[in-house]
Amino acid sequence: MSTAAQTPTKSSTLSLTGLRNLMRDKPIIPLLILLGVLVLVLEIGWGIVTKETGLLGLNDRWIANIVKFAIPLAILAGAQTLTMITGGIDLSVGVVATMSAFVMATQVPTMDPIFAIPLALVPAALAGLASGIGVGIFRVHPLIMTLAVGLVAEGFLLVYQRTVLGTSARVPEVLSWLGTGRSFGIPNALLVFIPVALFIWYLTKRTGYGRTLYAIGDNEGAARLSGVRVPYVLILLYVISALLAGVGGLVYVGLIKATTLSLAVPLMLPSVAAAVIGGTSIFGGRGGYAGTVVGALILGVLGTLLTLLKMPEGVRGMLFGGIILLVTALYVRITREG
C-alpha cells in the first residue's frame, strides 16, 4: 500500500490535483454530491424503517421537515460564515439566539409582536457590540471573547428570567406560522431565509465591506496597511453576526414553540460545523455562504439519519466535533500542500 502511494502514476496525480483544485475552488460541487448520497442513504433507511415509499421514495413531508429545521441552523451558520471569513468565530450564537427568543416570548403578552420582535434584537445587538469591541479593539481571540460574552449573556438571561417570572411566555402566531407552517408544500420560513441569504451573499460578494472581511481574514496586517479600519469593521461584523443569531433564534422558537433558557444552545456546534463543511476556512479569507447552506442541509439530513437510527444525543456531539476536526485537517492539507 505505502509503496503504491509513494510512486503514484501520472494520471492518478493529475486526478488528485484536480480533486484538490475542485475542493479548493468549488467546494459546492463535492458537497452537493455528498448531500445527494446522504439523501439516498436516508431514503433507503426510511424505506426500511417505515416500509412506505412515495415518488422514488422521496417523501415531501420529511424533505420539508429537514428544510424547516435546517433554516434556523443555516441562519446561525451565516453568522459563523461571516466571522470565520475574517479568521474569527462566534461561539455566542447559541446563547444570543436563545436570548432574543426568550425576550420576545416574554414581552409578547404585554406588547404587540411588531414591537416585541425588534425589541428582542436589541440585547442581541448589544452582545455583538461587546464581542466586537473585545475582538476589534482589545484584540482578544474571538473564540475566547465570544465564549465569554456568551457566558455573561447567559447570566443576564437568568437575571432577566427572574424579573419576568410572573408573566407567561408566549410564541406569537406570526412566528409559529413562519417556523412550522407550509404554503403550497413550501416551508414559510423561507420567507425569512431567502432575504437573509440574499443579504449575506450580497454583503460578502458585492460590497466593499464584504471585500474588507476577506482581506482581514487573508492578511490582517496588509489589510490594515492598505487603509482598512480593522477595529470598526470587526465591531460592525460581530453586531451583524449577533443580529443574525437573534433572527435565527426567533425563527427557531417559532419552530420549537417552547421557550427555555437552553433553546438554541444545541445549535451552536452544528452552526460551526455547517460553515466548516461548506468550505469556509476557519483560518479566514476563504469561503462563502452557498457552501454553508449546503452544509446546513447535510447536517439536517445527517441529524435525521441519527434520529432514525435512534442514536443517543452524545453521538451527535462526537460526530459533529469529529467532522469539524477532520474537515479542517483536510483543508489544511489541501491548501498548504497542494
Add this chain to the structure above:
Amino acid sequence: MSAATPASPTVQGSSASTNARRFLKRNAWLLALLVLLAVMLVFTKFIQPDYGPRAFVILVVAALPFAFATAGQTMAIIAGGIDLSIAAMMALISVTAASLMQGQSGEFGIVVVALVLAMGLGVGAINGIAVVFTRVPDIVVTLSFFFIWEGAALMVLDSPGGATTQWLRDLLTGTVGASFIPTGITDWIPKALILLVVGLGAVWIPLKLSRLGLGLYAIGSDKQAAFRSGVPVNRTKVASYALAGLFASMGALALTMNTGNATPIQGPYLMASVAAVVLGGVSLAGGKGGFVGPIVAVFILRLARQDLTFMQVDPNIAQVVEGLIMVSVVLVGAVVALRSKRS
C-alpha cells in the same frame, strides 16, 4: 537554585541583596497578586466579621476543581497551545469515575482513582496527538474535542448520577486532624488544600527538574528554535496536553468527591481557567509563567465569588458580575500581551 547556594562566601552579602532585588523584579506580578489576595481577605473579614476556618474550608473545597482546571490550562498554554476541551474532559472523567464507583466497595475506589488518572493522561494525549498529527491550530482542535468529549460524557451518563465512595468524600471535607498541632492552626488547613498541594507538586516538581519541563517552555516560546536545539517538539506537545488531561482528571475527581455524583454537562471551568491563567501572569502567547500565579488567581476569583455571596448579591447577578470580572481580566490581559509584543 545554584545562585542561592553560597558558592563564594566573599561576595555573599552583595549577591544576596541583588538576588533579593532580582527575585522581587521577577516575581513582581506574583507579589502583587498575593497582596491583592491579602487585601481581599481583609475586606472579606470586614464585610463578614465572623469569617473563620469554616468559611475558608468551603472556599478551598469550592476552589479545588477550578485550581486543577487552571493547572491543566497553564500546562497547555505554557507549551504554546490552549485547551478548550478542559471542562469537557472534566465532565467525561467525572461521569466515568462516578459510574464506576456506583454500588462498588470502598477498596474499589482506589482502583477507580488510578484508572481515572490514567484516563486523564490518555484523553489529554489524544488531544495532543490530534494537534500534532492534523497540523490544525490548537484552538480549533481542542474546540472539536470540546464537543467530542462532551458527547462522550453524555454517552457514559445522560443525566446526573453515579456515586462516590465514602472515604473519597471524607478525604475532601473538613480539616487535617493531628493531635500534636494545636487546633487553632489545623482548623485553617483544609484537607482540600493538602490535596491541591500534593496533586500539583507530584506533577510539577519532577517536571520542573526534568528535560521535559524545559522543553515545554522551549516549544511554547519558539517552536523553530526548540526544534533546532534538539527538543522533540511533537513529543513535548503531546506531553503537555497529556499533563493537562491529568490535571483535568484531578479536577474531575475533586468535583466528584465534592458533589458525590457527576453530571455530563460541563461546568464553567473553561472560561474560569483561561481567566485565572491570564490573571496569574501567564502570557497567552506561551513560553512564560509558572503555576503559583494562576493558582493564587483562582483563589482571588473564588474569594470574589464568596464575597458576592456574603454581600447577599442575588446568585444570578453574582454570575453576571463574575463573568464580567473574567471578561475584564481577559481584556486587560490581551492589551498587556499586545503591548509586550510591540515593544
